[in-house]
Amino acid sequence: MNIEVFKNRKGAQKVEDISNEVLSLLNAGSIETVNLTEWLAIDHSQLVKSVLPTLGIDKNIIEELVFQINHQKKPSTMNIIRLIGALLYEKYANTNLYDPLFEQLSTHLSDSVRCYACYLVALHTYTPLEDKLQKLKPLVADNHFGVREIIWMALRPEMSKYLDFSIDFLSDWAESEDENIRRFSTEALRPRGVWCAHIDALKEKPEQYLPILEKLKSDNAKYVQDSVGNWLNDASKTCPDFVRTLCKRWENESPTKETKYIVKKALRTLTSK
Structure with a gap:
């Protein structure tokens, strides 16, 4: 099979429209997913059976993984990814195979396999949060949206626990040349977030996040603008006056099209009332 033929595909909009050839390659870890439909269609039991033996994972561990994947009470792609990362962490965290395994997972061609690496590190009990973030x-x-979403979900619980440190750390990442890293600095700790627990401290006192928000109020990347706007829209549901006042000041201080877009997105819940 010529894999190159499939690399520039558009991607099906429905699971049933994914070709057998593409699905086979995805489940073998031979190509990346190109959209959410494909990402959700991955059969992770097939993927781990295809990929993990090539990484030197013990056969018994793979069998245990497959069993757990197939016997979940609430199966979902996100739960499966966490399950796999958690079990690999449990089996390899205190061995000399841990770092080589992380390297192989985190650089694998398959975006889904790279997602496993996120939890392998995020769940590590004895690694300081700063070291996890750097690693x-x-x-x-x-470059893949799925990995970028899993990484903030994997780190968010611990970052929420150590909020002061996280805000200070992420204020540096808010100045990164990489828009994905800048976006992480807001998306990871949205007050309400998506598919995750809320952060009460930021819902009650969103001004704590100004060291990051101020640096991104006129960011040139729409990916970042959307995240900043969504962060403030979250905050507007508990602290509407804070968001109104901040947006008004930003409009005066930064009369750019980027800031205008962020403000509109930030105020969308308040203006709809």
Whole structure:
């Protein structure tokens, strides 16, 4: 099979429209997914059976993974990815195979396999948060949307726990030349977020996040603008006056089309009332 033929595909909009050839390559870890439909269609039991033996993973561990994947009470792609990362962490965290395994997972061609690497590190009990962030930075900047979403979800619980440190750390990442890293600095700790627990401290006192928000108020990347606008829209649901006042000041201080777009997105819930 000529894999190159499939690399520039548009991607099906429905799971049933994904060709057998493409699905076979995805489940073998031979190509990346190109959209959410494909990402959700991956059969992770097939993927781990195809990929993990090539990484030197013990056969018994693979069988245990497949069993757990197939016997979930609430199966979902996100739960499966966390399950796989968690079990690999459990089996390899305290061995000399841990770092080589992370390297192989985090650089694998398959975006889904790279997602496993996120939890392999994020769940590590004895690694300081700062070291986790630095180790996972290449995945924060990954070219694939799926990896970028999984990475902030994997790190968010611990970052929320150590909020002061996280805000200080991310204020530096907000100045990165890489828009994916800048976007992570807001998306990872949205007050309400998506598919994750809310952060009460930021819902109640969103002004804590100004060291990051101020640096991005006129960012030139729409990917970042959307995240900043969504962050403030989250905050507007508990602290509407804070968001109104901030947006008004930004409009005066930064009369750019980028800031105008962010402000409109930030105020969308308040203006709809």
